[in-house]
Amino acid sequence: MFLTSVILVLQEILEAALLLSMLLLVTRLIESGNKGLIANRTWIWSALACGVLLAWSYALYMPVIAEWFDYVGQEVTNAACQLLTIVLLLVFIYGIKNQVELPGSAHTLVASFCLIVVVALAIMREGSEIVLYLRGIMGQPEAVSPVLLGAALATGIGVSCGILLYYLLIALKRHIALRVALVLLAFFAGNMASQAVLLLTQADWAPYTSQVWDSSALLPEYSVAGQLLYALVGYEATPSLLQLAAYVGAFLMIAASPVFRSAWFRQDLV
Amino acid sequence: MTSIRKFLILAIVATLILFNFIAALRGYQSSMFEAETLFDNQLLDLSRLVSNLDESRINGEFRLGNNVAFQIWDNDQLVAASFHAPQDLITPLLGGFEYSNFEGYRWRTYTRHDDVRNRWVIVAERTDLRFILAENVVLESISPILVGIPIVGLVIWVVVSFGLSPLTQLSSQLGRKKVGDLSPIELRQTPSELEPVLQSVNGFINRLSLALEREKRFSADAAHELRTPISALKIQLHNLQQELGTKSDAFVDLQQGVERMQHLVEQLLSLYRSTPDQFAAECRSVDLHEITQDVVARYYPMIEAREQSLELEGERCLISGDRFALETLITNLLSNAGKYTHAGGNIRLKISSAESGAQLVVEDDGPGISNEERHRVFDRFYRTGNSGSKATGCGLGLTIVKHIADLHGAHVTVEDSSFGRGVAFRVAFPGAGA
Amino acid sequence: MRKFSFMMMSLLAGTVSAAVPEFELHIRDHLFFPATLDVPAETKIRLMILNEDDTPEEFESYELNREKVIPGKSRTVIFIGPLKPGEYPFFGEFYPKTAQGKVIAR
CATH class of the missing domain: 1.10.287.130 (Signal transduction histidine kinase, dimerisation/phosphotransfer (DHp) domain)
Structure with missing residues (x-):
């Protein structure tokens, strides 16, 4: 029960923690050149609170949602959330300007809104599974303590990874850190797109496409490195053609943004 | 900017958690593997025991406990079984360890061929029960790592805060420094980095x-x-x-x-005569009222010449100070009032002593000082805009007043005069307690 | 909405519901029944999973590339395949010690 709980919670926490530290890094690095974009960090707390609330409600209504669209409601809802995440991420990234923004301006409000919803949706998708699992476990008294112990251990590892990634990147030169953070965000968007396609295929809403490669022998998805790579860049051992296309598409959309290009080619924007 | 303390605490605790927890996880995995091997060996022993049993004495009544079951097969014929083993084959007769589902549970099975009696022996143990047993033992050993982390975090917080205390001291001492305080900074302990x-x-x-x-x-x-x-x-x-x-x-x-x-x-x-060092030596108890009377007496001819009226209110009032300096202070305030007030104007000096300390007020009904200028009148060589050409002065009088007041720990403020127009200078000396 | 989903399906998949074979998988006491599921190879399959336990379970298979939470006392559907012949293990991620099974495509 302990190891199950560790693996389950770690998968979910790691993804959310890495996303949060990347977004924090991007806002902070841009802030130092562009005062007042997201002047304070209150959006984190709003995002965490919204995320936990959404995760709880999503888990609560899961039995109902799961029956939508002839029993594929879960896949469709998750895919919709992932697509919305990509859209909001694009709005945020494309909205970064070279002007000094006053806190409370319309642009700042839109940016904070995007960040809050992106993080809240990530917590909702990942957290609802944990909530369902823990609620199920609470009915088995002998399993409670190993599971909670495992959940605490996994939370510790996941949050620590997020903190260390943040400090590791912040220690780099600013333009290098910004490049890495933006590339990781682009990978995240690619991962979201690929997952959405996979879920829609699972629900038979998207067509089956042939498998592009099989690296499961080389680097299995369930290995520690596989899990870490999945959380960081969306590693998939057996992706389908459509998944790969969606991944590359979302990546390129982030990469085409002005802030990404200027961070990479050292123009004057950031 | 980022806080050094926050960075150190978070980065150290995160690294500790990461490595300790991953080590705990590895420990868990290897311990569980060892436990699994141990349980498998027990199952193997059990199979030897069962194969040596005399089947006539078993008859389905043989109780082994809930977590284990066995079957003995002789040419597709179930010869003997433990009481809760099913009647059909629980696992394919392949020899060795295997997993199988029956009776609503998942079992670890071991099949061996008894060559002596030429029959198959199957022993099975419930995986969920043996897993819980093993896990409880292993978790006992790794849970202290988890419980210890908050304590370690607290210790790191204290240590980092202590380590950074010279830096905090330095910055707070620099921040607290008053204007004109040029004494060197001293730390309780100076680390070599600082x-x-x-x-x-x-x-x-x-x-x-x-x-x-x-x-x-x-x-x-x-x-x-x-x-x-x-x-x-x-x-x-x-x-x-x-x-x-x-x-x-x-x-x-x-x-x-x-x-x-x-x-x-x-x-x-x-x-420049009254530097703080010189002053401290010459400080003694003096009567503010008496000094004021002396100054007024000396200055009176000038007041009279301009037909101004002068009042002195108050009584004996002892303060600690330097007589010569205080005379200069009062003379400067009085001559200012006399100079800037028109001929025939009024000047009033008030001395009062209260619990909070003695106060001297010099006020007139002259042209007054605008609010914008009030904070600048103590600047060196500053002269008010309406001072006109008639008033002689060098712009140092009030600077000297301020300087002497500072030496006495007194506070000078510019206020509205109680005559209705004009200006009042209030010098508030510190109380006996200060 | 169902009509819309049907249209999407036919539009994207290009298969107008060509009688997808359906299989059932039960979850009882954190075990899969049947633990071994024989399915035809090179065909898309509609897998109906019925969770008879009170507790939720997560159907997960790295080989099939599928993952889905099934709340307690409920049913759900997963489409798998077309599969190449071979064995595809799956497990219940919430109770992996007991909930183990495999799909065999032939």
Whole structure:
């Protein structure tokens, strides 16, 4: 029960923690050149609170949602959330300007809104599974303590990874850190797109496409490195053609943004 | 900017958690693997035991406990079984360890062929139960790592805070420094990393205070050196007047110019005479009322000449201070009031003593000072816009007042006069407790 | 909405509901029944999973590339395949010690 709980919670926490530290890094690095974009960090707390609330409600209504669209409601809802995440991420990234923004301006409000919803949706998708699992476990008294112990251990590892990634990147030169953070965000968007396609295929809403490669022998998805790579860049051992296309598409959309290009080619924007 | 303390605590605790927890996880995995092997060996022993049983004595009544079951098969015929084993084959007869689902549970099975009696023996153990058993033992050993982390975090917090305390001390001492406080910074303990910082900061402070001291001494020396030639000048002027016999306008202007120069030099001298070190030595208990009376008596002719009325309110009031300095303070305030108030105006001096300390107020019904100018009147060589050309002065009088008040720990404020127009200067001396 | 989903399906998949074979998988006491599921190879399959436990379970298979939470006392559908012949293990991620099974495509 302990190891199950560790693996389950770690998968979910790691993804959310890495996303949060990347977004924090991007806002902070841009802030130092562009005062007042997201002047304070209150959006984190709003995002965490919204995320936990959404995760709880999503888990609560899961039995109902799961029956939508002839029993594929879960896949469709998750895919919709992932697509919305990509859209909001694009709005945020494309909205970064070279002007000094006053806190409370319309642009700042839109940016904070995007960040809050992106993080809240990530917590909702990942957290609802944990909530369902823990609620199920609470009915088995002998399993409670190993599971909670495992959940605490996994939370510790996941949050620590997020903190260390943040400090590791912040220690780099600013333009290098910004490049890495933006590339990781682009990978995240690619991962979201690929997952959405996979879920829609699972629900038979998207067509089956042939498998592009099989690296499961080389680097299995369930290995520690596989899990870490999945959380960081969306590693998939057996992706389908459509998944790969969606991944590359979302990546390129982030990469085409002005802030990404200027961070990479050292123009004057950031 | 990021806080060093936050960075150190978070980064250290995160690294500790990451490595300790991953180590705990590895420990869990290897311990569980060992436990699994142990349980498998037990199952193997059980199979040997079962194969040596005499099947006639079993008859489905043989109880082994809930977690294990066995079957003995002889040519597709179930010869014997434990009481809760099913009647059909629980796992394919392949020999060795296997997993199988029956009776609503998942079992670890071991099949062996008994070559002596030429039959198959299957023993099975419930995976969920043996797993829980093993896990409880293993978790007992790794849970202290988890429980210990909050304590470790607390210790790191305390250690980091302690380690950064010289830095905090340095920044708070620098932040608390008052204007004009040029004493060197001292830390309780100076770590070697801060030694160069402290040395260069104290070096700067020292050079600054030497430079200021030189400036003061230069002014004081210059003023002192100027006194003799000015006195000589005055005598020569007096002699000149005797010789000429008449007083032409040009001569009066010259005389006034020399008077003004003498006044400036005297003021400069009194400004720099009272340095904090000298002052502390000359401090004794004096009566503020008596000093004020003396000054008024000395100054009265000038008041009378301008037909101004002067009131002195208050009574004996002891404060700790330097008599000469206080005389200068009162003279400056009084001459200011006399100078700027029109002929026939009113001047009032009030002395009051309260629990919070003695207060001296000098007010007039002159033109007053606008609010914008009030904070600048104590600046050196500053003169108010409406001072006009008639009033002689060098712009040092109030600077000296402020300087002397500061030496006494007193506070000077500019207020509205109670005459309805004009200005009031309030000097609040600290109370006996201060 | 169902009509819309049907249209999407036919539009994207290009298969107008060509009688997708359906299979059932039960979850009882954190075990899969049947633990071994024989399915035809090279065909898309509609897998109906019925969770008879009170507790939720997560159907997960790295080989099939599928993952889905099934709340307690409820049913759900997963489409798998077309599969190449071979064995595809799956497990219940919430109770992996007991909930183990495999799909065999032939």
